[in-house]
Amino acid sequence: QSFTQHDATYWVRSWVWIKFEEKVEQGGERWSKPHVATLSLHSLFELRTCIEKGSIMLDMEATSLPQVVGALIGIGIVLTGSPAMTHRNLTSTSLNDISDKPEKDQLKNKFMKKLPRDAEASNVLVGEVDFLDSPFIAFVRLQQAVMLGALTEVPVPTRFLFILLGPKGKAKSYHEIGRAIATLMSDEVFHDIAYKAKDWQDLIAGIDEFLDEVIVLPPGEWDPAIRIEPPKSLPSSDKRKNMYSGGENLQMNGDTPHDGGHGGGGHGDCEELQRTGRFCGGLIKDIKRKAPFFASDFYDALNIQALSAILFIYLATVTNAITFGGLLGDATENMQGVLESFLGTAVTGAIFCLFAGQPLTILSSTGPVLVFERLLFNFSKDNDFDYLEFRLWIGLWSAFQCLILVATDASFLVKYFTRFTEEGFSSLISFIFIYDAFKKMIKLADYYPINSEFKVDYITHLCGCVAPQVQRLSTHGFMEMLFFLQYNTTIDWSSLTKKECLKYGGHLVGNNCGYVPDITLMSFILFFGTYTCSMALKKFKTSRYFPTTARKLISDFAIILSILIFCGIDALVGVDTPKLIVPSEFKPTSPERGWFIPPFGGNPWWVYLAAAIPALLVTILIFMDQQITAVIVNRKEHKLKKGAGYHLDLFWVAILMIICSFMGLPWYVAATVISIAHIDSLKMETETSAPGEQPKFLGVREQRVTGVIVFILTGVSVFMAPILKFIPMPVLYGVFLYMGVASLNGVQFMDRLKLLLMPLKHQPDFIYLRHVPLRRVHLFTFLQVVCLALLWILKSTVAAIIFPVMVGDVLLLKGKHVDSRFTSEIAKNICSMYVVFLMMHVRVTLKTFFGC
Numbered sequence: 001q002s003f004t005q006h007d008a009t010y011w012v013r014s015w016v017w018i019k020f021e022e023k024v025e026q027g028g029e030r031w032s033k034p035h036v037a038t039l040s041l042h043s044l045f046e047l048r049t050c051i052e053k054g055s056i057m058l059d060m061e062a063t064s065l066p067q068v069v070g071a072l073i074g075i076g077i078v079l080t081g082s083p084a085m086t087h088r089n090l091t092s093t094s095l096n097d098i099s100d101k102p103e104k105d106q107l108k109n110k111f112m113k114k115l116p117r118d119a120e121a122s123n124v125l126v127g128e129v130d131f132l133d134s135p136f137i138a139f140v141r142l143q144q145a146v147m148l149g150a151l152t153e154v155p156v157p158t159r160f161l162f163i164l165l166g167p168k169g170k171a172k173s174y175h176e177i178g179r180a181i182a183t184l185m186s187d188e189v190f191h192d193i194a195y196k197a198k199d200w201q202d203l204i205a206g207i208d209e210f211l212d213e214v215i216v217l218p219p220g221e222w223d224p225a226i227r228i229e230p231p232k233s234l235p236s237s238d239k240r241k242n243m244y245s246g247g248e249n250l251q252m253n254g255d256t257p258h259d260g261g262h263g264g265g266g267h268g269d270c271e272e273l274q275r276t277g278r279f280c281g282g283l284i285k286d287i288k289r290k291a292p293f294f295a296s297d298f299y300d301a302l303n304i305q306a307l308s309a310i311l312f313i314y315l316a317t318v319t320n321a322i323t324f325g326g327l328l329g330d331a332t333e334n335m336q337g338v339l340e341s342f343l344g345t346a347v348t349g350a351i352f353c354l355f356a357g358q359p360l361t362i363l364s365s366t367g368p369v370l371v372f373e374r375l376l377f378n379f380s381k382d383n384d385f386d387y388l389e390f391r392l393w394i395g396l397w398s399a400f401q402c403l404i405l406v407a408t409d410a411s412f413l414v415k416y417f418t419r420f421t422e423e424g425f426s427s428l429i430s431f432i433f434i435y436d437a438f439k440k441m442i443k444l445a446d447y448y449p450i451n452s453e454f455k456v457d458y459i460t461h462l463c464g465c466v467a468p469q470v471q472r473l474s475t476h477g478f479m480e481m482l483f484f485l486q487y488n489t490t491i492d493w494s495s496l497t498k499k500e501c502l503k504y505g506g507h508l509v510g511n512n513c514g515y516v517p518d519i520t521l522m523s524f525i526l527f528f529g530t531y532t533c534s535m536a537l538k539k540f541k542t543s544r545y546f547p548t549t550a551r552k553l554i555s556d557f558a559i560i561l562s563i564l565i566f567c568g569i570d571a572l573v574g575v576d577t578p579k580l581i582v583p584s585e586f587k588p589t590s591p592e593r594g595w596f597i598p599p600f601g602g603n604p605w606w607v608y609l610a611a612a613i614p615a616l617l618v619t620i621l622i623f624m625d626q627q628i629t630a631v632i633v634n635r636k637e638h639k640l641k642k643g644a645g646y647h648l649d650l651f652w653v654a655i656l657m658i659i660c661s662f663m664g665l666p667w668y669v670a671a672t673v674i675s676i677a678h679i680d681s682l683k684m685e686t687e688t689s690a691p692g693e694q695p696k697f698l699g700v701r702e703q704r705v706t707g708v709i710v711f712i713l714t715g716v717s718v719f720m721a722p723i724l725k726f727i728p729m730p731v732l733y734g735v736f737l738y739m740g741v742a743s744l745n746g747v748q749f750m751d752r753l754k755l756l757l758m759p760l761k762h763q764p765d766f767i768y769l770r771h772v773p774l775r776r777v778h779l780f781t782f783l784q785v786v787c788l789a790l791l792w793i794l795k796s797t798v799a800a801i802i803f804p805v806m807v808g809d810v811l812l813l814k815g816k817h818v819d820s821r822f823t824s825e826i827a828k829n830i831c832s833m834y835v836v837f838l839m840m841h842v843r844v845t846l847k848t849f850f851g852c
Contacts, residue, residue: 011125015179016153017186018114020230035227037183041216043176047184048207050164050177054137056200065148072138072163120145121152122160122185126178128168135166135174139181139203141194160185160194184210188237213240232694272634272644273415282409286357286648293642293702297359301705308556309681309706313362314713315563316674316739318724319732321345321714322580323440324365328666329589331374335387336666337589339718341365344665346715348656352668353707356652357645360700361633362678362707363656364671368621373666376614386602388593388664393608395661396599397615402622402654411646414627420784422635423749425628428788429672430747433740437733441527444578444730448519465501466509522575523730526566530734533562535741542694556681559738563731570728580727583718588664597664622669626653629670637746638679639699676743682706752781 016022021037024030055072062068138161145157152158162181164174184190184207193206272289276282325341345364353359376394380387405411501508537558541551554561570577588594599608627646634644649670657667682702685695717724744750755763756778763769768777 011127013153014175015124015182017182019186021179021183033227034230036230037179037186038224038228039180039183039214040176041214043173043180044207044211044214046173047177047180048204050135050137051139051200051203051207054139056203057138057140058197058199059143060140061143063144063146065151068140068142068148068161072140115154115156119156120159121156122162122182122191123148123151123158124162124178124182124185126164126174128171128174129165130168132165132167135164138163139200141197189240192241209240230694272646273412275409275412277409280407282411282647283406283651286645289643290357290645290648297642297702297704300701301703303701304553305556305682305684305701306703306706308560309678310709310713311557312559312681312735313674313678313706314710315559315727315732316677316735317345317349317362317364317710317714318717319580319729319736320364320671320674324370324666328365328370328373331370332377332387334589335377335593336373336664339583339585339587339589340665342583342714342717344660344663344668346711347663347665348660348668349711349714350708351656352649352652353704353711357643357648358630358633359704359707360640360675360679360682360702361630361649361670362674362710363653363668364674365666365668366625366671368625369667369669372614372618372621385607388597389599389602390607390611391664392597392599392661393611394615394618395657395667397612398618398622399654399657399661401615401619402650402657405619405623406647406651406654409647410623411627411650414631414646417628417631419748421628422632423747424784424787424791426632426672426676426743427747427749428791430740430743431788431792433673433736433743437527437737437740440733440736441524441730444523445520448523450520464509465496465506468505468507518575519577522570522573523577523728526570526577526728526730527734527737529569530562530566530731531737531741533565534559534735534738537561538742559681559735563727563735566731566734567727570731571726577728577730580724580729580732581721584721586718593664595663597662599662618667622653622657622667623650625669626650629672629675632672633670633675633679639697640702641699642702673739673743677739678706680742749781749784752777753785756781 012024014024016031017037018034020034022034023032025032057071060068060071062071140161140163142159142161145159147155148158162178162185164177166174185194187210190206190210193202193209197203197206272286274282276285278284321341322338325336325338328341329337349363352361352363373391376391377387379385380390496506538555540558541548541555543551545551546554626649630644630646630649634640653669659665660667679700682700684698684701686698713720751764751766755769755774760774
């Protein structure tokens with residue numbers, strides 16, 4: 001913008017566009033907040049006239065600002081016949097006063113981080129001068145982008161210049177025209193056209209296309225002084241590009257069309273799920289697809305984001321291993337326990353992440369596996385079978401059946417899973433995580449009850465230990481007291497701890513003996529505090545505080561920071577909250593077993609063959625759990641570029657099942673919620689988003705290192721017990737709650753549930769609400785809720801062992817056409833007897849209700 005003061009004309013930077021408009025505020029000391037540019041329709045028509053009547057120079061050969069100025073002045077003399085005085089004034093008092101070299105402030109400007117590497121500038125110079133009688137207008141496109149020194153705010157090369165100088169009296173009009181061309185140049189479609197324009201008519205066509213998309217707001221119904229906030233998400237400009245180019249994608253500045261990669265998995269006709277018809281054909285294709293990325297799977301992890309993912313997933317995995325190991329120990333009388341859970345998690349997880357097709361998947365034991373183990377142990381105990389040997393043969397048969405599924409490309413059935421299946425399964429697993437987190441806290445409150453009748457004034461309400469009456473002692477208590485008296489001539493009952501008092505047969509007397517109020521209250525503070533802090537810090541990258549780098553760092557380490565904060569609070573307060581306890585010795589939980597299970601000698605010979613029958617159920621359980629989670633992990637929304645490996649994943653699950661069976665370790669399969677948490681912790685966004693623009697999701701940092709290190713750390717946790725013992729269990733339960741809630745983000749089912757509670761005028765503008773009647777949306781949601789309720793009831797009973805089968809029966813192939821070839825292929829696989837009837841039944845039901 002040109003200004004005149006004390007008979008001297010000078011340039012002042014007034015506006016800047018990096019996607020959105022920013023204006024210099026009064027005083028010129030700060031830029032405004034980025035906002036959507038609002039233009040008058042009149043200014044766009046005036047700009048169109050300027051392009052029609054002005055000087056258009058496309059592919060000008062110039063390497064410096066003086067050359068550009070000289071060429072423009074030459075054109076001005078030819079076109080307008082201006083005398084030499086005009087030439088001298090324009091040269092000496094305007095453009096030539098700008099330095100060719102970047103200034104120090106430009107080199108230090110932080111806006112450079114917001115720009116992509118190949119960014120080029122468009123400079124718009126408008127103003128009024130006293131030596132022109134008529135406007136001078138020029139639009140210039142340089143043949144090669146050139147550094148024009150201090151002309152730009154940041155040192156980037158200039159490709160376009162628009163100059164509008166005119167006589168005094170029309171400054172506002174000039175400025176609005178300048179804002180119009182600047183807004184056009186920041187529009188993706190128009191600047192594509194500007195790069196490829198061959199003459200002024202192409203530019204006019206670009207302006208007309210822009211005018212076709214312009215929406216006019218009535219002047220009396222809004223305030224032009226209001227600055228419109230940039231939207232959270234911008235619509236794609238591909239449709240406009242295709243309309244203008246006749247269906248061919250435009251290529252900007254010589255770039256090749258963008259290739260988003262094959263996206264890893266998904267549905268329909270994706271390459272990973274095509275049935276080859278050859279023996280192990282799908283497995284071989286998976287290996288060939290993943291082999292070229294094996295090296296990059298290691299060096300792609302060289303980012304600090306990987307460190308935060310390792311720490312987060314490690315703590316989640318350790319907590320899950322301890323919880324599952326404890327439950328497994330109770331179910332099998334410690335034939336498998338916490339240490340077996342740790343060792344199995346470490347061995348299977350590390351091998352899987354190192355060699356599997358999708359290393360972002362995290363393996364873990366699941367609820368249905370636990371139910372199966374309990375039933376199997378009770379059955380073995382009732383029939384005098386060797387539990388671990390019987391389990392070994394079931395595992396071998398199941399692994400063999402899984403290998404058959406791999407060899408026959410049975411994983412191609414995954415492509416028939418619909419969004420209905422994915423959302424139902426992931427929502428249910430997320431609800432289980434949330435439910436279990438609260439369930440553990442409620443159990444903790446039962447163990448450490450709160451004395452609601454406690455009064456501060458009642459100082460005599462204490463708890464003491466008194467000596468027992470010998471004649472009422474049990475045999476065990478009497479022997480304990482005699483043993484104690486061997487080393488203590490007298491017992492000071494009042495000095496004993498609560499556990500010692502009960503151990504030696506004493507009695508606890510006092511109103512406060514059964515209550516430890518501080519532990520429960522403090523535990524809930526840690527529980528909700530960790531969850532709330534994790535959610536808040538994870539969203540911190542979109543806050544207004546601190547620089548972008550600091551916000552991103554805090555967001556990446558949100559869970560770890562939350563854990564450290566509340567571990568510190570727990571240590572400062574000093575309340576004896578329950579802590580994380582890991583095994584300190586490397587040996588089997590039960591002294592009756594070793595680390596290798598002999599395959600023969602413990603059971604009759606026919607048991608080895610009969611084990612194939614329960615193995616069939618385990619195979620379906622493993623297949624459904626593994627592949628539904630794999631589909632969720634490989635969603636197109638995650639923009640995975642290295643492809644999936646459904647057959648290769650199932651192959652390694654089968655191999656690891658053989659190893660775990662021989663070692664007497666739990667069986668492992670893909671864990672939905674932890675896998676989603678792993679992906680969320682590795683999501684990448686653009687680092688060069690314009691001011692006011694929301695960062696764009698680029699994809700996930702696909703690599704093997706985070707998973708491998710997580711499971712190695714899990715294995716060595718036995719030696720880290722002195723450190724891990726300071727972590728309160730309520731803090732880890734808070735992390736579980738966070739994972740359950742976070743995994744529900746973006747699930748359409750949750751959005752539709754919220755619609756049930758919203759009045760029509762407050763409902764979001766979802767695309768499906770524009771095309772589907774609301775009553776039908778609610779009916780669809782209700783049906784999904786009923787399915788989830790049935791599955792929840794099922795998983796809460798002994799019948800939970802067939803839970804994955806029911807997921808397949810109720811949710812598989814919703815709304816899909818099942819042809820005879822698909823039915824025959826299912827019949828060739830092990831799971832045919834379970835799925836065909838109910839799939840057809842549900843399909844017909846849904847077709848009847850929804851017509852889909």
